[in-house]
Amino acid sequence: MINVGIVGGTGYTGVELLRLLANHPDVDVKVITSRSEEGIHVADMFPNLRGHYDLRFSVPDVDTLSDCDVVFFATPHGVAMSMAPELVERGVRIIDLGADFRIKDVELWTQWYKLEHTCPDLVEMAVYGLPEVNREQIKGAQLIACPGCYPTATQLGFLPLLENKLIDHRRLIADCKSGVSGAGRGASVGALMCETSESMKAYGVAGHRHLPEIRQGLSNAAQRPVGLTFVPHLTPMIRGIHSTLYATLKDPKDGLQALFEERYKDEPFVDVMPAGSHPETRSVKGANTCRISVFRPQNDDTVVVLSVIDNLVKGAAGQAIQNMNIMFGLKETSGLSFVGLMP
Amino acid sequence: MINVGIVGGTGYTGVELLRLLANHPDVDVKVITSRSEEGIHVADMFPNLRGHYDLRFSVPDVDTLSDCDVVFFATPHGVAMSMAPELVERGVRIIDLGADFRIKDVELWTQWYKLEHTCPDLVEMAVYGLPEVNREQIKGAQLIACPGCYPTATQLGFLPLLENKLIDHRRLIADCKSGVSGAGRGASVGALMCETSESMKAYGVAGHRHLPEIRQGLSNAAQRPVGLTFVPHLTPMIRGIHSTLYATLKDPKDGLQALFEERYKDEPFVDVMPAGSHPETRSVKGANTCRISVFRPQNDDTVVVLSVIDNLVKGAAGQAIQNMNIMFGLKETSGLSFVGLMP
Amino acid sequence: MINVGIVGGTGYTGVELLRLLANHPDVDVKVITSRSEEGIHVADMFPNLRGHYDLRFSVPDVDTLSDCDVVFFATPHGVAMSMAPELVERGVRIIDLGADFRIKDVELWTQWYKLEHTCPDLVEMAVYGLPEVNREQIKGAQLIACPGCYPTATQLGFLPLLENKLIDHRRLIADCKSGVSGAGRGASVGALMCETSESMKAYGVAGHRHLPEIRQGLSNAAQRPVGLTFVPHLTPMIRGIHSTLYATLKDPKDGLQALFEERYKDEPFVDVMPAGSHPETRSVKGANTCRISVFRPQNDDTVVVLSVIDNLVKGAAGQAIQNMNIMFGLKETSGLSFVGLMP
Amino acid sequence: MINVGIVGGTGYTGVELLRLLANHPDVDVKVITSRSEEGIHVADMFPNLRGHYDLRFSVPDVDTLSDCDVVFFATPHGVAMSMAPELVERGVRIIDLGADFRIKDVELWTQWYKLEHTCPDLVEMAVYGLPEVNREQIKGAQLIACPGCYPTATQLGFLPLLENKLIDHRRLIADCKSGVSGAGRGASVGALMCETSESMKAYGVAGHRHLPEIRQGLSNAAQRPVGLTFVPHLTPMIRGIHSTLYATLKDPKDGLQALFEERYKDEPFVDVMPAGSHPETRSVKGANTCRISVFRPQNDDTVVVLSVIDNLVKGAAGQAIQNMNIMFGLKETSGLSFVGLMP
Incomplete structure (x- = not known):
């Protein structure tokens, strides 16, 4: 034990x-x-x-x-x-x-x-504990820096595109929606039910602490510094992050679905949804899964990626345990077989 | 298998x-x-x-x-x-x-x-599948009638009082609050988010189908026909039932806490909370547990019992699996070790 | 002005x-x-x-x-x-x-x-500012004690029964459900969205400050001291109070609907719903109205009254303005013609 | 009358x-x-x-x-x-x-x-009934086509930028979040509380009927055909639309705040918030107001506009009445002085 x-x-x-x-x-x-x-x-x-x-x-x-x-x-x-x-x-x-x-x-x-x-x-x-990127280093690590919640959803969504240099890396957009649990359990007026329920708002548009972390991860994937606009939103739900990602394709063509499926085919906790699907945050409520869909609306040159996680699981505690499993040579999914609570 | x-x-x-x-x-x-x-x-x-x-x-x-x-x-x-x-x-x-x-x-x-x-x-x-009452018959049963959600929360709350003939059985009151999942997954205007969120209402006050079922169970426990007023309420949440039960004590005195603890001390899925606690439905979200508290406000002759379950688990699917475990001689808690999702 | x-x-x-x-x-x-x-x-x-x-x-x-x-x-x-x-x-x-x-x-x-x-x-x-009881004294008052939210909904529901001595005044039950705005705008863990949404719980069962106020008002109406069990519940919505009231009829018979309609026929802010209706709190969201229904389930001797208000309006600010209108000889409904926000 | x-x-x-x-x-x-x-x-x-x-x-x-x-x-x-x-x-x-x-x-x-x-x-x-663009034509119109909810929030947010030719009109992005009332009052599984509460999802990414309407309005403002990616999201609240708009500035510089204030200074129902503000949908709940903020994060060349309305009011019924007021020569704000319900 x-x-x-x-x-x-x-x-x-x-x-x-x-x-x-x-x-x-x-x-x-x-x-x-x-x-x-x-x-x-x-x-x-x-x-x-x-x-x-x-x-x-x-x-x-x-x-x-x-x-x-x-x-x-x-x-x-x-x-x-x-x-x-x-x-x-x-x-x-x-x-x-x-x-x-x-x-x-x-x-x-x-x-x-x-x-x-x-x-x-x-x-x-320290090893940045995103197993889908750093699994090998995690195995031997003594100190893991577990990724933030927005950075997890956003990086997993952009990775296949950046690693394959398919998009203009200078103008990435991440429009992210988080449940209120992201604000933590401290007493604050801003996180009261009466202040957050039945409302939607952006926050930290001028600058949010997850911005440099996301930029670092995406720049690593792109092997060059990326430009990123990141707008987080407070959403009237307890759990869940929905990242909606936008980028311009250098050479618009089909094949994005296959690319994403290939990138994540061996990943136990990344689920590329069938083409045309819209992942819901509730499908991962309590689960360590990240579900992703990729779109090219109107067959245009803008690619849209939808990426959802439970901010407290794949965005925090679950991912931490996944890291622990890898570090200690356990089965990577051990203790993480929880099925999303739906409804 | x-x-x-x-x-x-x-x-x-x-x-x-x-x-x-x-x-x-x-x-x-x-x-x-x-x-x-x-x-x-x-x-x-x-x-x-x-x-x-x-x-x-x-x-x-x-x-x-x-x-x-x-x-x-x-x-x-x-x-x-x-x-x-x-x-x-x-x-x-x-x-x-x-x-x-x-x-x-x-x-x-x-x-x-x-x-x-x-x-x-x-x-x-058919055996009525409330293990806390009928565990022995369930073992040999071929056909189980799994209790309804309201009946489960309400019976577990009243049982210790009725079995010990401590309350006036002629005027029991069960004021019950249910999440919307109790209405099922059928398309209906009444269960739309816009109709149920941010609102509270009673329904079926004149008569609800769970009334005869609850009355039957309570009458069995009391060994005589009970009188019951049952008022269900639709609550703006997905999961959870909160039964607030009222009865008049025949001989008001202390000891109710010990009585409840004793009654359920060997039950794996009934948790009598410490005196003075108020159980929250979220503490059993996704879990097969029923949590119960008992009060005698102002040391008066009215006893108040608070009983919470997840209507889809202990009130339906979880209890069904608990019955299956008992029927097949498995460990009763097998597959039911889920911890309530909180927050 | x-x-x-x-x-x-x-x-x-x-x-x-x-x-x-x-x-x-x-x-x-x-x-x-x-x-x-x-x-x-x-x-x-x-x-x-x-x-x-x-x-x-x-x-x-x-x-x-x-x-x-x-x-x-x-x-x-x-x-x-x-x-x-x-x-x-x-x-x-x-x-x-x-x-x-x-x-x-x-x-x-x-x-x-x-x-x-x-x-x-x-x-x-001070004059207790419940216009449906004290309108005449309010006219000449210099100091108004505006009723609490639970007391407003509960008194309006019980008044017709107590004033006419129809119920056993010794064992009244008020099972009340309040939205979270009742907890105020102070920073507190207990009122966070993550602590209150998707959950239901009772609180203050052993004793709540509105108990003596309600008891005072009901005792005045009954012209004798009443016995009352009052259980407030925190409900996952922002606004609204739903009081579900129980009492035993001394002489069970028809006519309760007519009694309630007669009692409130000249009241601009009390709406007795048609027989068999279940008032929803959302029907008074933002409005100064109290909606009431009365039931005698199974034609038994228990009477059930459903009474809903917006705790911030008829339960606070709206009622205060109603009092002001009366004090200053304005039209009682002035500034209070708001229609409930639905959906 | x-x-x-x-x-x-x-x-x-x-x-x-x-x-x-x-x-x-x-x-x-x-x-x-x-x-x-x-x-x-x-x-x-x-x-x-x-x-x-x-x-x-x-x-x-x-x-x-x-x-x-x-x-x-x-x-x-x-x-x-x-x-x-x-x-x-x-x-x-x-x-x-x-x-x-x-x-x-x-x-x-x-x-x-x-x-x-x-x-x-x-x-x-027919006159397209967006008073902030077509007030004069509305005055004499016999037939008004009232704008959709997403189109209202999105056009009001982009107008000042497009009318002044400040942004690259070929790659506009509108990431829009709507409350569930946008789905209407028809019975459908997809709009049930249990399917929409505590979850976030995009929908219609491949194509949504409001896309051509928004594109038409923006193209008129830009005086040339615009390119637009529009992603609507279903948000777990009843009312409200939050449009988060992204575009690339041709010539990044200060002055956007003043530009927006000037554009809307005489508009009774468009409120440009102070610089750095994040408008919340709840601030317009039930009100006919559109609140807007404009950002240039990290002083970069991407402009971000936040635009919120109540989809049922400025996005539908309120705007319709505003049109009626203009058509009949009434005060434009007549019947629309409602203050947003907060909390």
């Missing part, structure tokens, strides 16, 4: 890790931390876990965490980098669901996250 | 059976029927099932179904009774999620369902 | 007052206060008001408010009582949408609101 | 016309038609109208409608064109909320709507 620690267990990605790991056959959650909820039983905070765990929140402590084989950080940025160096030194594997190790350019990271980075060397050694 | 057939696979209980059975280790779904969708792949209708099934809808046919060990009927009333006699004769076990075999008084059934019953003898042999 | 001041304009009842008063022909909103938002334009906080107001939040100040003909307090309890005495002295009329003057028994108030009352004499002079 | 007839009163645009006209000071609704609901009182179908109308549905009949000054068609395409010629001949003014007269190219119309047009001459005389 793999002993697991979770730092920051009171947010939505924390409880989602617990939900998924409860049914993982090879894992034992040993430690879960929260400063504010020390001593509280996890099931008292999250009653869906009643009967599945006998575990209390403890104050984060490197010594205790060192007994774990792997530690997940389900924390705001800045936390993982404060504990990672010592854990790495002690040989503990780390999967950071936060943003501390995602951006390779540390200055750029500082510019967007308004914080000095305290361990740039770990940024260098 | 147990070979399973499902009659009526295009409704919400049908797809929910498929979702749950996809992760059941001892089961193979061999047949799923639908007259209207013959030849269609189940995953084309329900994309959440993509990658989990290689199965197409077929026209219901007794010969094909006879090869199954057990057949689930996820059909409107009237269908199961038309096929059950022949299947029973051939030794196939039947679990009817519909209403055909729930009411022992066939005349009463006809009065509420406006249909002549075509096999009253099967009604007699 | 009547000059209006609003104290506490940043909550949901505050913005609802502004929405409704924007179309009131006889009113000019002169002052709106908020300590935290001083100097901010109301339309910057509530963009629905853009183009309708040229008004900024100011710090609450008795001198400024004294220039108003009437001041609405849309504040948490404790605020109105701190400013009311001086305003009353200066002849300003006051309509308190909070709880400070609702409960005539000041000790009882203190017990439920955990606060000493600083002006018990004003409690005595 | 202007005598109004409404053909097709049982859909969402029909009831919305009734809601808005109930408070219009200069209008009397004399006739409302529905074949299926003949003789039914409008308030029995739409209880929000109780107390506001004394009107029953009648079978559509040209003679009766001829007594009206203006007839609104709130019908599926094909209906208005079957009755319009005779009404026009009799001098009745017509405002068609459907699609029959929107597309000037009748062949193109037939291609998208799969129907022969029966009165192409009326198409020619």
Whole structure:
């Protein structure tokens, strides 16, 4: 059994890790931390876990965490980098669901996250945990930077086009719609039901922290710097991200469907839908799947890709577990066979 | 492996059976029927099932179904009774999620369902599939009448009080709130998002078909005919039933919490919450659990019980599988370890 | 023109007052206060008001408010009582949408609101602003205690039965369902979309602050102390209250429909629905109407009343304006002709 | 008083016309038609109208409608064109909320709507009822083709850019999100709460009927044929359209905010938000306003416009009334002073 620690267990990605790991056959959650909820039983905070765990929140402590084989950080940025160096030194594997190790350019990271980075060397050694791109490096990694939710949906949608240099890489558009759970479990007026339900709005149009991360991933795929306009929207639902991607084809022709199917044919968690399909976020609710469709409307030179995930699963906790499975040589789908909850 | 057939696979209980059975280790779904969708792949209708099934809808046919060990009927009333006699004769076990075999008084059934019953003898042999009451009979049963959703939440909430004759059985009140999935997947104006979202209403106050079923179950528990006022409400959510139950205590005193805990201490799917808790339907979303709290507000003589289930799981497909597990001597929780999806 | 001041304009009842008063022909909103938002334009906080107001939040100040003909307090309890005495002295009329003057028994108030009352004499002079009961006293009142949302829906539903002594007053049950806006606009985890959407739960079963208020109103109507079990529920919608009321008829017989119609035949904002109807909260969304139906299921001795309002309108801001109209001799429906937003 | 007839009163645009006209000071609704609901009182179908109308549905009949000054068609395409010629001949003014007269190219119309047009001459005389473009022609018009919902939000967002030739007109992108009421009030599985709530999906990516209408309007503004990719999305809310528009600036520079403000400074129903704002659909819920923001993210050459309306108001019934006001020389805002319902 793999002993697991979770730092920051009171947010939505924390409880989602617990939900998924409860049914993982090879894992034992040993430690879960929260400063504010020390001593509280996890099931008292999250009653869906009643009967599945006998575990209390403890104050984060490197010594205790060192007994774990792997530690997940389900924390705001800045936390993982404060504990990672010592854990790495002690040989503990780390999967950071936060943003501390995602951006390779540390200055750029500082510019967007308004914080000095305290361990740039770990940024260098960290592997960006998108298995569909970096599976081999993940196998040997000690430190995983788990991708953000928007970056996951958006990269998986653009990858086949960019890797094959089929589109004008200078003017990519990602119009993304997220459920409210992306805003986290903190008390805030902006995420109240009365403020978000029965409404739709864009936010962060002038600049959102996932922009540099997406740009980095897409530039890697394109092997040159891409231009990207990224507009996130707050959608009146709890879970789900729908990325609608637009690009101009250099040489408009058929064959995009086959290209996408080929690219992802061995991927257990990317499902290229039949031509003409419109994936729904609910089809992946609770599941680790990304479903993708590709269109060339009116047979024109604009390609449209639709890519949906559950932001808390393939966009966070599920992908983190997928990374863990790969790191520890487990079956990649272990504990992730959940079928989307529909309706 | 147990070979399973499902009659009526295009409704919400049908797809929910498929979702749950996809992760059941001892089961193979061999047949799923639908007259209207013959030849269609189940995953084309329900994309959440993509990658989990290689199965197409077929026209219901007794010969094909006879090869199954057990057949689930996820059909409107009237269908199961038309096929059950022949299947029973051939030794196939039947679990009817519909209403055909729930009411022992066939005349009463006809009065509420406006249909002549075509096999009253099967009604007699059918076991009412509420494991918390009838576990022993379920073990040997060939035909299970799976309880309705409201009846499940309501009976589990009232049972400890009635079995112990603690309340005035003549004036029970069940104020029940159901998500919209209870209305089924048929096209109807009344279940449109624009008609049900952002609104609350009661319906069927003058009389609802679950009334005689609940009354029968409660009367059995009380060992005398009970009086019941049952008011169902349509609630703007997809899944979930919240039963709020009221009764007058004959001899108001403490000890109700202990009574409920004792009654359900060995039940894998009934969770008596700590005193003072308010169960939320979301804590059982997708899960087979019923969570219950009991109150005596202001230390008065009125007892209030709160009982929540997922109408599609413990109120339908999950309970059906629980019955199957018991019938076939499997572990009762097999395939039902799903943790409620929260948030 | 009547000059209006609003104290506490940043909550949901505050913005609802502004929405409704924007179309009131006889009113000019002169002052709106908020300590935290001083100097901010109301339309910057509530963009629905853009183009309708040229008004900024100011710090609450008795001198400024004294220039108003009437001041609405849309504040948490404790605020109105701190400013009311001086305003009353200066002849300003006051309509308190909070709880400070609702409960005539000041000790009882203190017990439920955990606060000493600083002006018990004003409690005595305050008129409880339920026009359907106290219209005459409201005409001459200087200080109105506007009823709570649950109390409004519940009292209007029970009144005809209690005034005519038709029901056992010792065991009344009010099972009430409220939209999330009832929880206010403060940042809190419990009112987040992710915590409240797609779920149903009861709360405050052991005791809720509206209980003594409802009991007081019902006892007045019954002319004796009533016994009441009140269970509020949080419903996944923004606006609306649905009260489902249960009582035992002393002498079960027909005629309840006529009784209700007669009681409310001259009331502009109470709509007794045709027999057999189930009122929906959405039918009063944004409107000042209370819709009521009365049932005697199975011709039994239990009467069921369904009563719906918009908690922010007839349950708060609309009723406050109705009171103002009466106090100032305006047409009672002035500014309140809004039709419910449906769908 | 202007005598109004409404053909097709049982859909969402029909009831919305009734809601808005109930408070219009200069209008009397004399006739409302529905074949299926003949003789039914409008308030029995739409209880929000109780107390506001004394009107029953009648079978559509040209003679009766001829007594009206203006007839609104709130019908599926094909209906208005079957009755319009005779009404026009009799001098009745017509405002068609459907699609029959929107597309000037009748062949193109037939291609998208799969129907022969029966009165192409009326198409020619019809005025496209977007007051922000065609106010002068509307004044004298006898027949108005009221714009579709997506076309309204999208055109108002693109107009200032195209009229001033600031963007590459060959590759416009409109990523549009609509509430479910856009799907109408017909019984359909696809619009059930259980199918649409808690989910997001695109639809009609390969081609949607509003595409040629939007393209026509934008091409007029640009004075040349534009290229447009239009992707509509079904959003889990009842009302609201959010158009997110993308285009490439020919000569990237500041001044877009001023340009938009100038373009719409005299428009009573277009609100250009302060720079940096993100309009929310809820801010216009029930109101006839279109709110717009314009961005140039990262000071790049891509311009992003956010444009929100209530699809049933500025996208249908409200705009129709605005047209009527202009046609009859009434105050343009008459009956349309409704403030958006928020929360």
